[in-house]
Amino acid sequence: MKILFIGDIVGRPGREAIKNLLPGLKKEYGLDFVIANAENASGGSGITLSVAEELFASGVDVLTSGDHIWKKREIFDIINQEARILRPVNFPPGTPGSGSGLFKVKDKFKVGVINVNGRVFMEPLECPFRATKQAQEELHKDTPIIIVDIHAEATSEKVALGWYLDGKVSAVLGTHTHIQTADEKILPGGTAYITDVGMTGPYDSVIGRRKEDVLERFITSVPVRFEVAEDNIQLHGAIIDIDENTGKANSITRIQKKL
Numbered sequence: 001m002k003i004l005f006i007g008d009i010v011g012r013p014g015r016e017a018i019k020n021l022l023p024g025l026k027k028e029y030g031l032d033f034v035i036a037n038a039e040n041a042s043g044g045s046g047i048t049l050s051v052a053e054e055l056f057a058s059g060v061d062v063l064t065s066g067d068h069i070w071k072k073r074e075i076f077d078i079i080n081q082e083a084r085i086l087r088p089v090n091f092p093p094g095t096p097g098s099g100s101g102l103f104k105v106k107d108k109f110k111v112g113v114i115n116v117n118g119r120v121f122m123e124p125l126e127c128p129f130r131a132t133k134q135a136q137e138e139l140h141k142d143t144p145i146i147i148v149d150i151h152a153e154a155t156s157e158k159v160a161l162g163w164y165l166d167g168k169v170s171a172v173l174g175t176h177t178h179i180q181t182a183d184e185k186i187l188p189g190g191t192a193y194i195t196d197v198g199m200t201g202p203y204d205s206v207i208g209r210r211k212e213d214v215l216e217r218f219i220t221s222v223p224v225r226f227e228v229a230e231d232n233i234q235l236h237g238a239i240i241d242i243d244e245n246t247g248k249a250n251s252i253t254r255i256q257k258k259l
Contacts, residue, residue, distance in 0.1 A: 001109060001244045002029055003147060004255075005173050006036035006060070006237040007180065010201030010208035011044045011228035015054060017200050017235040017259050022059045025257065029239055033105050035113060036200070036237075037149060037175040038085075039065035044208065044228040046071030049078050052085055062086065062103060064115040066151030066176055067122060069097075088117035088151060090131035100135040102142055109244055111147065112139030114169075116161075118152020118176075128157070129164055136168055144170070144247025147240070151176045155195050162193040170247045171240045173197050178207035180236045180254060190248030198236025198256070205229030233259040 004025060009015060018036065025031065038060075042051040045068045052063060062084050069075060069087045079085055079097035089099020100114045114135045116128045132148060139146050146169040150158050153176060162172040167189025174181070180198025187193055199208055206214040209226040217224040235257045241250040 001032045001105065001145065001242045003033045003035065003111065003240050003242060004029070004031050004237055005147065005149070005171070005197055005240065006034065006200055006235065007196070007198035008037045008039065008175055008178055008200065009041040009055070010178075010199060011040065011042075013228065013230055013233045014201035015041060015051065015058075017233050018055060018060065019058045020259055021235045021257050025255070026059060031239070033103070033111055034060050035062045035064060035147060035149070036060045037065065037151065038063040039068040039151070040208065042072055044226070046075065047085065048072050048074055052078070052082065056084065062101065062113050064113065064149040064151070064175070066117055086113060086115040088115050088125065089135050090116055090126040090128050092126060099131070100139060102139060109145065110143040111145050112143050114139070114146065114148045116148065116150055118150060118154060118157045120152065120154035120157045122153050128152075129161060132161065132165065133168075136165065140168075145242055145244065146170050146247065148172045150174050153177065158195050162187060162191065166191045170242045170249050171252065173238060180256065182254070184238060184252045184254055186249050186252065190246070192240045192249035192252035194238055194252060194254070197238045200235045200237070201233065202229035202231055203234050204231035235259070
């Protein structure tokens with residue numbers, strides 16, 4: 001089974017990349033399932049119903065998120081009804097939505113997806129290690145194929161979670177920092193790992209925002225509204241080839257496609 005995980009979609013440019021590039025990627029690589037982090041997909045921060053529907057129509061099967069999941073108020077009205085939109089699993093009990101899900105592929109196999117936030121340099125949530133392990137154990141009752149999106153700032157925390165879950169999940173894939181790393185590997189227990197799959201959006205930017213805005217903030221320390229940039233649109237992500245019977249990863253391949 002081949003699963004594509006797409007890095008953080010940023011605003012309209014990121015959605016355009018999905019719409020125009022994803023169909024070709026499906027054919028080129030023979031993809032069976034597509035997951036994308038979409039917490040920045042609506043105006044650069046948050047997810048709306050119309051944006052989610054647009055991404056599903058473009059061929060994405062599941063949307064993960066992160067610390068910006070609650071930026072658009074309407075998410076509270078849809079996240080309990082739309083199982084294909086996940087919020088981090090380590091939000092406290094009673095938080096709307098779900099942090100994990102089980103999804104059918106080819107009417108034959110099931111894929112488990114877990115979304116979790118890191119805690120280092122981020123808002124404090126429940127322990128990502130314990131929360132992810134609990135979700136993994138529940139999903140493993142139905143499938144050995146489990147993908148984890150670790151949305152975190154610190155590389156050490158992502159690496160640690162990869163080792164913690166090695167042999168228990170098919171892949172641990174990092175998001176949030178918007179810069180694709182070159183450390184993709186298969187860990188000894190058969191888990192695919194990469195610290196960050198990258199960003200889908202405008203690359204003539206500072207992690208998706210207009211260079212001028214970010215530079216002004218850095219240089220003056222004065223609050224500035226960060227607008228989404230528009231140029232050099234690319235889709236970054238990783239393709240994981242997984243043994244459908246064991247759930248172990250055969251390979252992980254980074255991709256970078258320009259619109």
